[in-house]
Amino acid sequence: xxxxxxxxxxxxxxxxxxxxxxxxxxxxxxxxxxxxxxxxxxxxxxxxxxxxxxxxxxxxxxxxxxxxxxxxxxxxxxxxxxxxxxxxxxxxxxxxxxxxxxxxxxxxxxxxxxxxxxxxxxxxxxxxxxxxxxxxxxxx
Amino acid sequence: xxxxxxxxxxxxxxxxxxxxxxxxxxxxxxxxxxxxxxxxxxxxxxxxxxxxxxxxxxxxxxxxxxxxxxxxxxxxxxxxxxxxxxxxxxxxxxxxxxxxxxxxxxxxxxxxxxxxxxxxxxxxxxx
Numbered sequence: 001x002x003x004x005x006x007x008x009x010x011x012x013x014x015x016x017x018x019x020x021x022x023x024x025x026x027x028x029x030x031x032x033x034x035x036x037x038x039x040x041x042x043x044x045x046x047x048x049x050x051x052x053x054x055x056x057x058x059x060x061x062x063x064x065x066x067x068x069x070x071x072x073x074x075x076x077x078x079x080x081x082x083x084x085x086x087x088x089x090x091x092x093x094x095x096x097x098x099x100x101x102x103x104x105x106x107x108x109x110x111x112x113x114x115x116x117x118x119x120x121x122x123x124x125x126x127x128x129x130x131x132x133x134x135x136x137x138x139x140x
Numbered sequence: 141x142x143x144x145x146x147x148x149x150x151x152x153x154x155x156x157x158x159x160x161x162x163x164x165x166x167x168x169x170x171x172x173x174x175x176x177x178x179x180x181x182x183x184x185x186x187x188x189x190x191x192x193x194x195x196x197x198x199x200x201x202x203x204x205x206x207x208x209x210x211x212x213x214x215x216x217x218x219x220x221x222x223x224x225x226x227x228x229x230x231x232x233x234x235x236x237x238x239x240x241x242x243x244x245x246x247x248x249x250x251x252x253x254x255x256x257x258x259x260x261x262x263x264x265x266x267x
Contacts, residue, residue, distance in 0.1 A: 017229075020208035024237075027212065037214070044212040045188050052205075105201045105209070110185030117189070 005033075005067040011051055013060025016104060022063055023048040026074075033067065035140055043072055043138050046118040049111045050076045050134055056101050057081065058132065072138040079131040086124060090116065149176045151260045153217055153240060156196065159254050160244040162219060166231050167240025173216050177263035180221075180252045184209040192263050198251055202226040207233045216240060221248045 007029065009022045027044040031037070047063075054061045058080020066073040083089045090112050097107025116122045121137030154171040157164060164171070180198040181187050187197060187209055198219045199206055207230055210218055217240040220226060225243060234241045244251055256262070 017204045020205065020212070024208065024211060041191065041212070041214055045191075048208065048212045049185070049188060104203050104205055105182055105184035105199075106205070108183045108185045110183075110189060114185060114188050 005029075007065040007067070009063045009065075011054050011060045011063060013055050013058065016055055016101075019052050019055040020048050023051050026065055030067070030072070035072075039072070039138060039140050042118040043074065043136075046115045046136050046138075047074050047076075049114045050074070050136065052106050053111050053134075054078050054080075056097055056106065061131075068140075070140050072140055074136040074138075076134045076136070077131065078133075082128040082130055082132055083124070083126040084128060086126060149259055149261060150174045150194075151176070151255075151258070153196075153242070155258075156217075156219070156255065156260070157242055159258050160219060160242065160246055160251055162242040162244040165226070165241040165243055166235045167217065167238075170216065170238075170240040173240065175217060175260070178252070178255055178260050179262060180248055182248075188213065190264075195263075196255075196260070198248060198255075200224060200248055202230060204230050204233055206230070207237060207239060210234075210239050211237045217242065219244055219251065221246060221251045 011022055023044055030040045058078035061078030064075045088094050092113045093109040095107050095109035101107035119136040120139045123135040126132040153173050175194045175196040177192050178196040179187055182199055182201050184205055195215050196217050197210055197215050198221055200221050202220055202224045220243040223245045
């Protein structure tokens with residue numbers, strides 16, 4: 001296994017059809033590094049939900065990934081509107097996404113619950129009008 | 141697959157193509173691929189809530205996020221129901237990711253029913 005690797009990505013917020021490209025790149029890198037496919041899939045799914053959220057709610061943002069042999073940490077930072085009620089946002093089925101997002105198969109209120117489900121650690125810091133930082137941790 | 145009761149559920153894409161009267165849009169070289177469970181949904185986040193190996197995804201959505209969802213979940217094949225035709229970008233993305241795409245004129249309900257009837261049942265194990 002390689003030494004600690006750090007990756008940085010900018011997520012473009014104006015093109016929903018491209019959402020997921022960053023998650024795809026990270027998945028490929030983790031596979032190339034030889035991580036367990038189950039772990040890679042968990043990272044990919046949780047990160048993908050986060051990336052979709054960034055594009056839907058916050059006009060994009062930045063993602064930093066730190067890869068160590070035992071642990072993968074993904075920090076997703078945006079300068080969007082923030083989350084008014086985090087407890088509600090964590091509830092399955094609760095969504096503030098608009099109709100256009102739902103037509104694309106998202107906005108069903110499963111994003112944060114899925115991110116929690118697939119990660120070994122989820123931390124959300126959010127401030128109205130300032131933005132949201134989501135940190136996901138995975139045991140490799 | 142060695143476990144006895146799972147063996148019956150394994151189905152090749154070629155068989156799925158036949159059961160659904162489907163057309164292969166990309167991945168014609170993948171028809172020998174096995175799947176052993178299926179998921180039918182237009183909600184990608186619902187799809188993302190279930191993880192299994194060798195899953196077939198049936199959906200009425202034809203946007204690139206369907207292919208992305210399949211990619212993240214290691215899903216090897218997607219069936220678009222009710223005659224939906226994805227645009228060339230969606231097909232190209234699937235091709236690049238090694239994901240087969242089939243399209244069938246059958247509705248979601250009938251397509252799922254046909255496959256279930258032939259032994260491809262769903263696996264409702266949630267993570």
